[in-house]
Amino acid sequence: NAGVTQTPKFRVLKTGQSMTLLCAQDMNHEYMYWYRQDPGMGLRLIHYSVGEGTTAKGEVPDGYNVSRLKKQNFLLGLESAAPSQTSVYFCASNPTGNAGELFFGEGSRLTVL
Amino acid sequence: GENVEQHPSTLSVQEGDSAVIKCTYSDSASNYFPWYKQELGKRPQLIIDIRSNVGEKKDQRIAVTLNKTAKHFSLHITETQPEDSAVYFCAASDFGNEKLTFGTGTRLTIIP
Numbered sequence: 058n059a060g061v062t063q064t065p066k067f068r069v070l071k072t073g074q075s076m077t078l079l080c081a082q083d084m085n086h087e088y089m090y091w092y093r094q095d096p097g098m099g100l101r102l103i104h105y106s107v108g109e110g111t112t113a114k115g116e117v118p119d120g121y122n123v124s125r126l127k128k129q130n131f132l133l134g135l136e137s138a139a140p141s142q143t144s145v146y147f148c149a150s151n152p153t154g155n156a157g158e159l160f161f162g163e164g165s166r167l168t169v170l
Numbered sequence: 171g172e173n174v175e176q177h178p179s180t181l182s183v184q185e186g187d188s189a190v191i192k193c194t195y196s197d198s199a200s201n202y203f204p205w206y207k208q209e210l211g212k213r214p215q216l217i218i219d220i221r222s223n224v225g226e227k228k229d230q231r232i233a234v235t236l237n238k239t240a241k242h243f244s245l246h247i248t249e250t251q252p253e254d255s256a257v258y259f260c261a262a263s264d265f266g267n268e269k270l271t272f273g274t275g276t277r278l279t280i281i282p
Contacts, residue, residue, distance in 0.1 A: 147214070
């Protein structure tokens with residue numbers, strides 16, 4: 058039981074390049090989330106999903122797209138990376154949505170030059 | 171939407187003393203308040219949570235208090251130890267909401 062796994066763990070991009078972060082969970086959780094963590098700003102929600110085939114915008118969705126084609130996977134895409142997207146990205150899952158523990162992945166550190 | 175403010179942003183405490191971190195929230199409908207601990211380079215992990223039907227909850231050296239009237243909640247760590255050094259995040263959500271809103275974090279340093 059691996060829990061929540063993120064790939065890649067580190068990535069350096071040039072401005073304008075695209076990339077996809079993959080989050081996989083093996084706990085059969087319905088809810089999945091993508092957060093970004095920046096110094097002094099805590100964890101801010103980018104997008105989330107309440108089940109397979111669904112996605113919704115969070116607090117800071119601009120510049121990102123997501124897909125949840127399979128229940129266990131939640132993909133975060135950057136179509137045209139910008140330096141402002143340099144951050145640590147955390148995926149999380151939750152069995153019931155609200156009022157329950159979030160299980161986080163180990164994080165993915167993205168640098169955009 | 172919900173707004174969560176957290177203070178202080180940094181806190182240094184002598185080993186063995188107590189530490190208190192405070193959060194306020196804006197949405198009176200919020201009724202779930204978890205606290206997460208993030209050690210350096212690691213993922214955030216839930217350490218304790220409280221729901222609005224109780225005013226206080228304890229788990230060994232950790233306690234959380236909630237004042238719904240004033241819309242604030244606090245984390246109390248007693249008899250602090252070096253392994254308590256980490257960043258702590260508070261959060262809030264209401265039962266009808268699928269997502270948590272996090273505070274900006276408190277970096278707690280325990281001085282040996």
